Amino acid sequence: MPIPDSSQYLLLMAGCLIITLPLEFLLGARVYRRPLRLVQAVLVTLIVFSVWDAIAIGAGMWTYSPKYTSGIAGPFGLPLEEIVFFVVIPICALLTYEAVGRVLAFLRGRARDRVPGPGRSDAGRGGAR
Numbered sequence: 001m002p003i004p005d006s007s008q009y010l011l012l013m014a015g016c017l018i019i020t021l022p023l024e025f026l027l028g029a030r031v032y033r034r035p036l037r038l039v040q041a042v043l044v045t046l047i048v049f050s051v052w053d054a055i056a057i058g059a060g061m062w063t064y065s066p067k068y069t070s071g072i073a074g075p076f077g078l079p080l081e082e083i084v085f086f087v088v089i090p091i092c093a094l095l096t097y098e099a100v101g102r103v104l105a106f107l108r109g110r111a112r113d114r115v116p117g118p119g120r121s122d123a124g125r126g127g128a129r
Contacts, residue, residue, distance in 0.1 A: 005067050009081040013088040020095040029098035046086045
């Protein structure tokens with residue numbers, strides 16, 4: 001069964017959320033567990049880019065195809081899909097950023113455990129390297 005053209009973009013956004021959701025639980029990204037920070041980050045992006053889009057549409061710089069949108073318009077006449085994009089992509093970016101930070105911190109901690117620092121001995125680790 002083919003997916004209607006007008007639903008494809010919203011399904012893509014749902015897919016982005018589903019694909020990045022495990023980062024919250026498996027890698028401890030802690031994005032959803034800090035809702036105030038999440039809302040602040042998303043709200044800034046949503047406002048700035050919604051105004052930017054409204055200006056560009058008003059100036060005739062670009063339009064949205066009715067074929068690929070639901071026909072539901074939000075503030076400034078922006079299609080629902082564009083508003084959803086401005087919410088979903090920052091969430092996915094935050095999840096990815098936080099997860100990468102957790103992985104790098106873990107790897108730095110492991111590297112620090114392997115390399116003797118000042119005043120640390122190699123005793124018990126197989127001698128000198």
